[in-house]
Amino acid sequence: MRKREKLVSDVGEIERILTGAKVLRVAFSRDDRPYIVPVNFGYESGKLFFHTGYEGKKMELLRANPQVCFEVDLDAEVVPSDEACGFSCKYLSVVGYGTARLIEDVEEKIRSLDIIMGHYSDKKFEYDPKTLKITAVVEIAISSMTGRRSGY
Numbered sequence: 001m002r003k004r005e006k007l008v009s010d011v012g013e014i015e016r017i018l019t020g021a022k023v024l025r026v027a028f029s030r031d032d033r034p035y036i037v038p039v040n041f042g043y044e045s046g047k048l049f050f051h052t053g054y055e056g057k058k059m060e061l062l063r064a065n066p067q068v069c070f071e072v073d074l075d076a077e078v079v080p081s082d083e084a085c086g087f088s089c090k091y092l093s094v095v096g097y098g099t100a101r102l103i104e105d106v107e108e109k110i111r112s113l114d115i116i117m118g119h120y121s122d123k124k125f126e127y128d129p130k131t132l133k134i135t136a137v138v139e140i141a142i143s144s145m146t147g148r149r150s151g152y
């Protein structure tokens with residue numbers, strides 16, 4: 001990292017950013033061509049979870065290459081300036097890498113969906129068996145991540 005003063009190395013602070021963020025951006029890659037998409041997610045014990053359909057670009061790329069990059073941010077805002085090129089951003093963010101896998105076991109899928117739903121609500125949810133059949137759940141085992149802070 002070029003600007004060491006922006007580094008967030010405290011694991012508790014990194015996890016606070018992860019659990020406070022509302023959108024996870026996941027980057028997939030195949031044949032040196034990246035693809036990034038925002039998803040709803042959950043975080044627990046060094047793993048990220050998101051749901052999607054079984055078909056589509058995300059799943060096609062995940063099957064071809066399970067190595068992913070991810071990003072979340074909190075409290076991002078533009079800091080204006082009266083000078084040319086003087087604008088900046090204020091934010092807290094986490095960028096990391098991991099290996100994605102499709103969760104096949106139904107009980108593990110339900111537990112993972114509970115983690116995702118728990119990220120957005122305190123309510124306990126029941127899952128319709130028909131919905132479970134058509135919902136793919138993906139786990140990202142985080143291999144590394146770095147936090148950044150700017151303007152705080």
